[in-house]
Amino acid sequence: MNHADPSVDQADMQACAREAIEFLGQVQPHGFLIECSPDWIVRRVSANMRSWFGRQPEQALGAPLSDLFGPRLIHDLRGELQLMGERPVVGRLYDRQATGCDRSLDLAVHRAGETIVIEGEPATGEPNRAATAVPTLLAQLRHEKTVEGLAGMIVRQVRALTQFDRIMVYRFHHDGSGEVIAESKATSLPSFKGLRYPASDIPPQARALYLRNPIRLIADVGAQTVDLIPRIDPMGRPLDLSMADLRAVSPVHIEYLRNMGVAASMSISIVVGGELWGLIAAHH
Structure with a gap:
């Protein structure tokens, strides 16, 4: 997620909005x-x-x-x-x-x-904690009666499962802007709950990609990305990395994360009725 960082100028934002992020190669x-x-x-x-x-x-x-x-x-x-x-x-x-x-x-x-x-x-060789955590989470969610209660339960459970330092639920408003409606974080971190950001913070192609591929993980914000060889095939086509776990992300987004002091991130799409309702966002 990008948080309208003033250190990124308008030209960067416009370039990000035009970037074909699934074809970065x-x-x-x-x-x-x-x-x-x-x-x-x-x-x-x-x-x-x-x-x-x-x-x-x-x-x-x-x-x-x-x-x-x-x-x-x-x-x-x-x-x-x-x-x-x-x-x-x-x-x-x-x-x-x-x-x-x-x-x-x-x-x-x-x-x-x-x-x-x-x-x-x-291979991690670690036991699949999600296999045991998800039934417990679903059982608890059945008792929540409000969106806020559901969101609060989700951030606590996802943080316990993933060990990320901060888990947030973003809800999109009808005009495309968004708001952090729930958060679970390390006590040393400032709170982002209630943060509002404009619709332009997430360009349309990024929102479309959230619908196609519901999980996005950046393992190390500071890592040097690796090129695909060849970038363009004999027919002149780049590889569509929409569904790839390892897909590199926009340099503009990396700059946002670095400016926020984030070393790793994850996002999980919340889709309701085929529309992007919001995101579960994790920062470490």
Whole structure:
């Protein structure tokens, strides 16, 4: 979220409003990205392939994905895609071993047009706390009778689950402006509850992306992003990263977060009746 920081001038705001944020051609460096054809031939990779698979990006391009992943993992990815069908969702595999990588991986897979996009991060090996926390949260939410009560319960539970320093619920007003209606935070931090911001603070393409992909995570605001190779395919098209977990974000948004002293952030869309009602926003 951007909070109308006066250090960002109007020209920056206008540039941000025009930015095609789903086509930035970069990913966050704590993982890797591979784009494949429907027959599992590598078409595009992130530039950090050597640190994961011991080979330069150019060596991976045009090769079968099985050279990197092995047939068993390809089989599992294919099965996940079949379960997903044609829905615009992301499938996940946890704690898997790729033959070309010496680390266990957590993988995400989705379709981008006719191609397959696979992302990998180091496997955490941690128990899935959400699996046990969500039923408890739902049981508690049933007893809340007001929007404010629901929002207050959500920020407390999400903060307990994620350990972020600040969790907020933003509610959008009819004119597109927004307000922080609930907050759970570390005691050392100032409160943002009641903060109002203009509609221009979140450009239209960002709001559309919140509808397409409901979770957005920036693991390290200060990290140097990694280019995709090639950025443009032979048909002259960039890769649509709308559904990618690792998608890099606008430099203007990074500047906002840095000015606020935020080191990592997460947002979860609140959608009601197909419309973006608000956001659960987390800062660390």
